[in-house]
Structures are given as structure tokens and as C-alpha cells.
Amino acid sequence: MRQYLVLRVVAKIMIPFMLLFALYVQFHGDFGPGGGFxxxxxxxxxxxxxxxxxxxxxxRRVVPDRLVETCLAAGVLIYAGVGFVGIFLGGxxxxxxxxxHDPVHGQHRGIFWVEVGVCVTVAGVMLKIFYMxxxxxxxxxxx
Amino acid sequence: MMAVxxxxxxxxxxxxAVVILGSVYSFLMAxxxxxxDAVDVAMTEAAVGAGISTVLLLxxxxxxxxxxxxxxxxxxxxxxxxxxxxGTLVFGTFGLREFSDPTAPIHTHVAPRYINDAARExxxxxxxxxVLASYRGxxxxxxxxxxxxxxxxxxxxxxxxRRPEADGDRR
Numbered sequence: 001m002r003q004y005l006v007l008r009v010v011a012k013i014m015i016p017f018m019l020l021f022a023l024y025v026q027f028h029g030d031f032g033p034g035g036g037f038x039x040x041x042x043x044x045x046x047x048x049x050x051x052x053x054x055x056x057x058x059x060r061r062v063v064p065d066r067l068v069e070t071c072l073a074a075g076v077l078i079y080a081g082v083g084f085v086g087i088f089l090g091g092x093x094x095x096x097x098x099x100x101h102d103p104v105h106g107q108h109r110g111i112f113w114v115e116v117g118v119c120v121t122v123a124g125v126m127l128k129i130f131y132m133x134x135x136x137x138x139x140x141x142x143x
Numbered sequence: 144m145m146a147v148x149x150x151x152x153x154x155x156x157x158x159x160a161v162v163i164l165g166s167v168y169s170f171l172m173a174x175x176x177x178x179x180d181a182v183d184v185a186m187t188e189a190a191v192g193a194g195i196s197t198v199l200l201l202x203x204x205x206x207x208x209x210x211x212x213x214x215x216x217x218x219x220x221x222x223x224x225x226x227x228x229x230g231t232l233v234f235g236t237f238g239l240r241e242f243s244d245p246t247a248p249i250h251t252h253v254a255p256r257y258i259n260d261a262a263r264e265x266x267x268x269x270x271x272x273x274v275l276a277s278y279r280g281x282x283x284x285x286x287x288x289x290x291x292x293x294x295x296x297x298x299x300x301x302x303x304x305r306r307p308e309a310d311g312d313r314r
Contacts (some may be wrong), residue, residue, distance in 0.1 A: 025186070035269075035271070035272050045195055072291060083280075085189050118287050125290050130199060
């Protein structure tokens with residue numbers, strides 16, 4: 001679809017806003033609707049949009065497979081890491097109250113990092129699945 | 144409107160149209176969820192159901208042929224089973240309390256505590272986020288692990304395609 005000028009221009013205009021909206025959903029999730037899962041999906045959707053318009057190889061240069069796979073695992077590790085930080089600071093697993101002097105701030109902090117973990121994993125998984133499906137016929141199916 | 148879309152999907156033979164109609168169905172579903180005040184779920188439905196899964200299905204469609212094959216035999220038994228199952232479920236809903244009945248058991252157990260105390264205890268005004276990430280932190284960790292496992296499973300299945308004889312197995 002590289003030859004469609006309108007699509008390319010629209011994609012270039014839209015994608016920054018999609019990513020920005022994802023960040024908004026991510027960090028404003030405490031106050032409005034949204035959270036890690038939604039933000040991750042929106043990020044993945046923006047990059048998939050990019051891949052559809054500009055071609056898969058270009059997208060893979062921008063967001064390489066290694067990065068995607070790292071994200072996949074890093075999110076779960078961030079989430080579990082928050083749990084273990086809770087243990088080391090003298091609480092239970094996933095105990096946010098001990099993350100700060102003020103328990104409410106600790107909750108805030110815990111929820112924030114947990115949401116980051118969810119977002120990273122979800123974006124990674126969605127992108128990875130898309131990459132694997134889209135690449136199947138193109139380059140003999142292998143990576 | 145959703146029922147109409149569902150019937151058209153069932154009758155449609157062209158898989159491309161089925162995928163697009165599935166996306167339409169997801170958007171209608173998201174609208175219904177917004178009407179039910181479940182904005183978080185609606186957002187997820189619109190992004191995942193209408194967006195990403197449509198793209199993935201189109202990607203899969205690119206690998207197979209676009210027309211549904213004629214069924215070799217009339218599948219009567221599955222029809223009977225699914226109708227019976229649907230009948231049972233509809234029958235079961237008659238036993239539920241009325242929608243938005245405040246004395247229903249689901250509204251008297253933990254929901255009041257979440258609604259009354261969540262903002263004070265977690266400092267997060269969005270109760271959905273508070274429940275998801277704090278009160279139900281273990282569940283969400285499990286969900287994240289499930290998502291991760293799904294990704295890992297797809298990698299494990301699709302990456303091993305160097306041998307040509309394994310080509311037709313996942314069509």
C-alpha cells in the first residue's frame with residue numbers, strides 16, 4: 001500500500017496521535033477509563049497500522065523483533081518484580097502499602113508500575129502475533 | 144442490530160465479508176458497552192475485537208482461500224446441541240435478579256466496599272483500575288502471565304516452520 005499517497009500522509013499524521021492517546025490512556029488510567037491493557041493494545045494497533053501502510057519490513061526496522069520479544073517478557077517481570085519489591089520492603093507479595101511512607105502513595109506507585117507491566121506485555125504479544133502471521137507467506141514463513 | 148449482523152455472518156459464504164462483519168459486530172458491541180457505562184471494556188472491545196483481531200483474521204485469510212467450502216453433511220446434531228444449550232442459558236437467566244436490582248447478591252458482597260473505600264484506600268478515583276491492579280492484583284498478574292503464555296505459544300508454534308512438510312498443518 002506504499003503507493004497510496006493519501007493513506008501514507010494520513011498514517012503519518014495519525015500515528016503520533018495514536019501513540020500519544022495510548023500514553024494518555026496508560027497514565028490517565030487512574031482517573032479516567034483505561035489502563036495498561038487498553039494502552040498496550042492501542043500501541044500495538046498503531047504499529048500494526050504503520051506496518052500495513054508502509055510494509056512489514058519497514059515496521060520491523062522501526063520496531064525490531066528483538067525489542068518486541070524483550071517487551072513480551074519484560075512486562076511480566078515488571079509486574080512480578082513489583083510483587084517481590086513488596087516482599088523485600090517487608091510486606092506481602094504484591095503489597096503496595098509498603099512502597100512509600102504514605103500507604104496511599106504506595107498504592108499509587110504499585111498500581112502505576114503494575115499497569116506499565118501489563119501494557120508492555122500486551123503490546124509485545126499483540127505485535128509479535130501480528131508479525132508472525134504477516135510474515136508467514138512473505139519470507140517463506142520463517143523469521 | 145447485532146442480531147441481524149450475527150445472522151448475516153452465519154449465512155455469508157465469503158470469508159472476507161464475514162471478517163468485516165465481525166468487526167462491525169465488535170463495534171456495535173462496544174457501543175452497547177458504552178451504553179452500559181462500561182467504558183473500559185468498551186475500549187478494549189473496540190481495540191481488540193474490531194481492530195487487532197480483524198487484522199489478524201485478514202492476515203489468516205491471506206493464507207487461505209476466501210470462500211467457505213460447502214459442508215459435506217448437514218450438521219444437525221451440533222444444531223440441536225447448540226439450540227438446547229442456548230435454551231438452557233435463556234432459561235437460567237429467568238432465575239436472575241432484575242438488571243440493576245440493588246439487593247441482588249452481586250451488589251451486596253464486596254461491591255459496596257470497593258465503591259465506598261477504594262478512593263480513600265488507594266487514592267485512585269477510577270474504581271475499575273483500583274480493583275484491577277490493587278484488590279485483584281493477583282488475578283491481573285495471572286492474566287498478564289496468560290497473555291505472555293499466549294505470545295510464547297504462538298512463537299513456539301509458528302517459528303518452527305523450516306521443514307517444508309510441516310507447511311500444511313496450520314492451514
